[in-house]
Amino acid sequence: MAESPRLKRLMKEKVFIKFLIVLVVVVLLVPLSHSWAAPEVSYAIKGAKVYTLAGSPIDNATVVIKNGKIEAVGNSVSVPTGAKVIDARGLEVYPGLFDSATQLGLIEIESISATVDTADIATYNPQLVAATAINPNSEHIPVARANGITHALSAPGLPAVASGTGPTIGGQASAINLSGWVIDEMLIDRSAAMVINWPTFATGSFDFTTFQFRQRPFNEVKQEYEKRVAELANLLNQARHYSQAVEKGSLQKFERDLKLEALIPVIRGEKPVMVFANDDRLIKSAVEFCEKQKLKMILTGGAEAWKVKDLLKEKNIPVILRPTQSMPTDEDEAYDKPYSTAGELSAAGVKIAIATFNSADSRTLAQEAGHAVPYGLPREEALKAITIYPAEIFGLSDKLGTIEKGKIANIIVTTGDPLEIRNEVKYLFINGKLTSLDNKHFQLYEKYRQRN
DSSP, X not given: OOOOHHHHHHHHHHHHHHHHHHHHHHHHHHHHHHHHSOOOOOEEEEEEEEOOSSXXXXXXXXXXXXXXXXXXXXXXXXXXXXXXXXXXXXXXXXXOEEEEEEOTTTBSOTTOGGGBXXXXXXXXXXXXXXXXXXXXXXXXXXXXXXXXXXXXXXOTTOOOTXXXXXXXXXXXXXXXXXXXXXXXXXXXXXXXXEEEEOOOOOOEEEETTTTEEEEOOHHHHHHHHHHHHHHHHHHHHHHHHHHHHHHHTOOOGGXXXXXXXXXXXXXXXXXXEEEEEOSHHHHHHHHHHHHHHTXXXXXXXXXXXXXXXXHHHHTTOOEEEOOSSSOOSSTTSOTTHHHHHHHHHHHTTOOEEEOOOSSTTGGGHXXXXXTTGGGTOOHHHHHHTTTHHHHHHTTOTTTSSSOOTXXXXXXXXXXXXXXXXXXXXXXXXXXXXXXXXXXXXXXXXXXXXXXX
């Protein structure tokens, strides 16, 4: 049945009215959305002792924060008009702490697999990026913040510190600020480093079919080790050929390989590799391998790095050390070796950072560094090991690590030395924003404190 002219006219008018309504809404909401955006707040922290870590501490200083950056720091700095002033007399100001090897946002409850997103089942996962799996709502993040940690490197595929087991290539570690609704608001560097777990000579293994430990023959373990090292070298060589094909434009769209593509910055030396190794023999092998493959190596873990400190110094390889509050890796090792390793490496001229390798324990970062001080690591070096040195190791020192003009305003205001467990963080800034120190630990404390 044909439509009448009147019906056609009504339908056209209806469509036109809908179009006008949409147009009016857009015109009205666009300027309103701009007016709703919260204006950038400036801050002035006045009267504190400021440890810039770029020079000597400054007494009775002022730190000005504007547009997310440090605008000025010093004794004669004037407070900008409209800035929110924080009276910090009697307090101390430090750069925010940097946990440079952690699993924040990747692990919530370690014993519940549904909350663990640290690794894929494959042995080689260079295409995986930590940022895609980080949970900004993790309860561990506010707890870490309350203890002075403003930014961290969240790394996929990190092995258990003691065992050293994990995928050979765990994926790409992401540097993040510990504040933000979504991961894009948190990102500092989406792909700061590639995680490589150096193969080990593990002769002991657990047989899940019999639920018993069994000792494997050394020859079998050695062959497996050599096979994994050869596979890693072969994968890097494939990435080089792939890179050449990309440069020449001979790569077809259907031939794209995400794993090889992710390794291109690594083989070009543009992206460092965090090589996890503890045993001194394995460290030597890893150094030799990385030198041959022309990889930019960061030794991670490094339980026995003190045994090869001269080699590390010679090759200019920095070390991200495991937690000081851990057991010696060898039964014949001195009980205090985890505490003294940082001091020994520092004295030898090796650049070090100290990290927690965990999510729940990230809050203890300052104490991990503090425990190395009585065993030979100078206090300022301990502070730098959790601030400026990790920033330098990952090429982020132009943004983070010290209190200097132009750097991201990741700052903590404390009652005293951050390395002391009695210290309390009073104010914390991330990306120039005053950030809440509330967290689940404090909430539970208050809850049970009020119990009758």
